[in-house]
Amino acid sequence: xxxxxxEDNFKSWRAEARRFLLAGVEPGEIIWTDxxxxxxxxxxxxDRAEKGVTVxxxxxxxxxxxxxxxxxxxxxLLYRLxxxxxxxxxxxxxxxxxxxxxxxxLMAKAVKRDIHKFHAFVRFRRVEVEGRxxxxxxxxxxxxxxxxxTPFFARRFGAMYFSILTPKGCAHWDLKELRFSxxxxxxxxxxxxxxxxxxxxxxxxxxxxxRLKVKAMKKEFPVxxxxxxxxxxxxxxxxxxxx
Amino acid sequence: MDLKxxxxxxxxxAKYDASCASSxxxxxxxxxxxxxxxxxxxxxxxxxxxRCISLLKLLLTNYCIWDCAYCINRKSSDVRxxxxxxxxxxxxxxxxxKRNYIEGLFLSSGIIQSADYTMxxxxxxxxxxxxxxxxxxxxxLKAVPGASRELILEAGKYADRLSANIEMPRQEDLxxxxxxxxxxxxxxxxxxxxxxxxxxxxLNAEKPHAPLFARAGQSTQIVVGASPSPDSAILNKAxxxxxxxxxxxxxxxxxxxxxxxxxxxPVVKAPLMREHRLYExxxxxxxxxxxxxxxxxGLKDGDLDLEKDxxxxxxxxxxxxxxxxxxxxxxxxxxxxxxxxxGNVARILKIRRFHRIRLEDLKRLRVILSRARWFVTTADHNxxxxxxxxxxxxxxxxxxxxxxxxxxxxxxLISAVTGQL
Numbered sequence: 001x002x003x004x005x006x007e008d009n010f011k012s013w014r015a016e017a018r019r020f021l022l023a024g025v026e027p028g029e030i031i032w033t034d035x036x037x038x039x040x041x042x043x044x045x046x047d048r049a050e051k052g053v054t055v056x057x058x059x060x061x062x063x064x065x066x067x068x069x070x071x072x073x074x075x076x077l078l079y080r081l082x083x084x085x086x087x088x089x090x091x092x093x094x095x096x097x098x099x100x101x102x103x104x105x106l107m108a109k110a111v112k113r114d115i116h117k118f119h120a121f122v123r124f125r126r127v128e129v130e131g132r133x134x135x136x137x138x139x140x141x142x143x144x145x146x147x148x149x150t151p152f153f154a155r156r157f158g159a160m161y162f163s164i165l166t167p168k169g170c171a172h173w174d175l176k177e178l179r180f181s182x183x184x185x186x187x188x189x190x191x192x193x194x195x196x197x198x199x200x201x202x203x204x205x206x207x208x209x210x211r212l213k214v215k216a217m218k219k220e221f222p223v224x225x226x227x228x229x230x231x232x233x234x235x236x237x238x239x240x241x242x243x
Numbered sequence: 244m245d246l247k248x249x250x251x252x253x254x255x256x257a258k259y260d261a262s263c264a265s266s267x268x269x270x271x272x273x274x275x276x277x278x279x280x281x282x283x284x285x286x287x288x289x290x291x292x293x294r295c296i297s298l299l300k301l302l303l304t305n306y307c308i309w310d311c312a313y314c315i316n317r318k319s320s321d322v323r324x325x326x327x328x329x330x331x332x333x334x335x336x337x338x339x340x341k342r343n344y345i346e347g348l349f350l351s352s353g354i355i356q357s358a359d360y361t362m363x364x365x366x367x368x369x370x371x372x373x374x375x376x377x378x379x380x381x382x383x384l385k386a387v388p389g390a391s392r393e394l395i396l397e398a399g400k401y402a403d404r405l406s407a408n409i410e411m412p413r414q415e416d417l418x419x420x421x422x423x424x425x426x427x428x429x430x431x432x433x434x435x436x437x438x439x440x441x442x443x444x445x446l447n448a449e450k451p452h453a454p455l456f457a458r459a460g461q462s463t464q465i466v467v468g469a470s471p472s473p474d475s476a477i478l479n480k481a482x483x484x485x486x487x488x489x490x491x492x493x494x495x496x497x498x499x500x501x502x503x504x505x506x507x508x509p510v511v512k513a514p515l516m517r518e519h520r521l522y523e524x525x526x527x528x529x530x531x532x533x534x535x536x537x538x539x540x541g542l543k544d545g546d547l548d549l550e551k552d553x554x555x556x557x558x559x560x561x562x563x564x565x566x567x568x569x570x571x572x573x574x575x576x577x578x579x580x581x582x583x584x585x586g587n588v589a590r591i592l593k594i595r596r597f598h599r600i601r602l603e604d605l606k607r608l609r610v611i612l613s614r615a616r617w618f619v620t621t622a623d624h625n626x627x628x629x630x631x632x633x634x635x636x637x638x639x640x641x642x643x644x645x646x647x648x649x650x651x652x653x654x655x656l657i658s659a660v661t662g663q664l
Contacts, residue, residue, distance in 0.1 A: 094593045097604035120285050124342045135341065153343075156279050158272055160341065195338045201247050202339075205254035206300060207290035210499045210513050216293025220286065231288055239291050 002030045003041040006075055010067035013075050017082060024048030027083050032075035053086050058093055065108040070143045077103060114142045118149035121225050122164055125193035135162040138189035140228055146171055154178050165189050196230045203231040209242035244325055252325040256305040256316050257351060261494040265297040265346035265381045267459035268403040276377025278340055285346050298349040298383060299339050303327050303364055307353030311421035313469040313498055316353045329368045340380050347381030362390035369401035386436055388429040395435040399456040407432040408464045412480035416470035433488040436461045460491035468514040469498040473545030478524055482535040495521040520547040527554055530585055531578045555581040558618060559637055565618045566628045569600050582614030
């Protein structure tokens with residue numbers, strides 16, 4: 001039995017996975033962990049592989065996306081898929097009804113959706129810091145998406161200073177460079193912005209009470225995001241009045 | 244009047260236009276400005292009607308010289324009126340955009356003075372946003388039917404999308420409800436938009452940085468349920484508009500009774516299920532190779548069946564096309580199988596190059612087997628397919644209880660990714 005110690009990022013997993021793959025170590029022989037544990041692990045890797053394993057580019061892209069999924073089991077699953085792809089079936093990724101392929105693809109899809117919702121649900125609040133206008137947002141992503149999701153904001157709002165704070169990490173833009181820092185508590189984010197009153201006025205007015213479809217709304221607007229969205233406080237009242 | 248009150252009045256007045264798409268445009272941010280578009284639309288919020296908020300959707304004014312019976316802003320309506328100054332719309336757009344509430348602006352208007360004057364006013368706002376604010380976000384402008392060609396061509400320089408609403412499928416409907424409007428005039432405006440788009444594309448083919456024109460194309464809207472025209476008339480009209488003017492989308496807007504109050508109109512619940520079936524049928528025309536004629540032939544009174552989706556209804560009328568062999572059939576036949584969408588058709592075509600497809604594969608792909616199983620043969624023994632010709636298949640496919648979805652249609656066509664309804 002082998003132990004693979006990975007930090008929670010793709011680069012770290014890829015380095016470990018390459019070592020084990022080249023040595024031909026079977027997926028069932030590896031325990032994937034985030035810190036070195038003591039136990040009866042083998043330290044000497046075997047030498048069972050044929051030389052020169054190549055990995056399809058599509059797998060690397062898929063795995064890099066799935067790696068942002070916030071569940072530790074992803075590392076073992078990704079290795080199993082990589083191993084099967086390398087040693088049993090080069091076309092495995094095309095067979096989307098295969099359970100491993102399907103699960104990894106669903107993980108990547110969930111990550112992409114989380115990034116998309118990140119772009120949609122960030123709400124900036126304007127504050128002044130040392131006489132300078134800064135836009136600060138609080139967001140709660142489901143997966144580890146601060147790094148892949150925030151360059152979007154730099155492209156779009158490049159002429160504004162901004163910070164996006166989340167419990168899983170923060171991103172800061174100073175008009176030149178995007179920097180990342182560890183996660184923070186919600187209390188550190190600003191509580192109000194004068195434009196929100198207008199936004200709530202708009203939200204209330206654009207709603208058509210003759211078309212109440214609460215289920216349709218919740219499908220794309222998950223309730224767990226409501227707590228970070230200023231307009232969501234209006235939802236119960238709007239539903240009640242429409243009925 | 245206070246800006247917040249104007250916002251309340253002129254957003255309320257704008258909500259009957261269903262379009263909120265913000266996709267299909269690419270624009271880099273200008274150095275000093277804010278905003279860009281990257282092709283993919285984004286829905287920033289959703290209201291309890293299940294609709295997405297992607298754009299700040301406003302009327303410049305709800306004063307109107309016309310008297311269209313189905314419209315809340317008609318001249319004879321007693322609704323409260325307001326009018327924005329162009330700079331007020333600019334300010335709201337920029338303030339909202341900077342806080343990431345929206346992808347951009349959708350600006351329409353009641354008709355004031357004349358079609359030309361109204362079109363000019365809309366364009367002023369878009370021009371200010373682009374030139375004074377260096378705004379790079381999405382702008383959708385209403386193309387006012389009857390406005391001069393020059394003004395339409397001017398508007399398209401600033402807008403990502405233009406839309407002239409056709410409103411009704413037949414001239415008789417307009418004669419009854421919107422006597423000032425003619426299909427000919429509305430379609431002329433669509434033709435002007437199309438020529439602007441085509442010319443810009445030709446120029447761009449020669450010079451890569453030539454200015455673009457309405458780069459996210461044009462769309463239109465049909466009001467459903469205010470006039471007596473059946474679904475077959477609506478779908479035939481939509482199909483012909485797609486073909487003639489290369490529209491990106493036709494939107495269907497269930498007539499809301501709040502706009503009633505005239506003897507010309509039925510006072511009924513908004514026909515949401517009918518609207519939903521029209522969107523499904525429209526989807527089949529655009530993505531599944533169906534023609535409007537195939538979808539509507541043999542329908543009772545020319546209306547779509549509210550109890551089943553139009554693809555299933557077609558399959559039940561055409562059992563001679565089935566069963567379809569999932570492992571050998573060409574793409575156009577796979578697309579006809581009820582319960583299998585375009586995404587899964589693409590997956591099936593890939594998988595079967597390496598692997599014979601069985602029922603369990605379809606299950607893992609989350610094909611809707613309760614519908615598909617009666618119409619396909621697979622590598623294993625699918626016995627349900629023998630019931631294809633049985634007379635009670637239609638009964639089996641009926642929902643066991645009355646679906647609550649009769650009033651709350653499933654949101655299958657509202658895509659978060661594209662920001663399109």
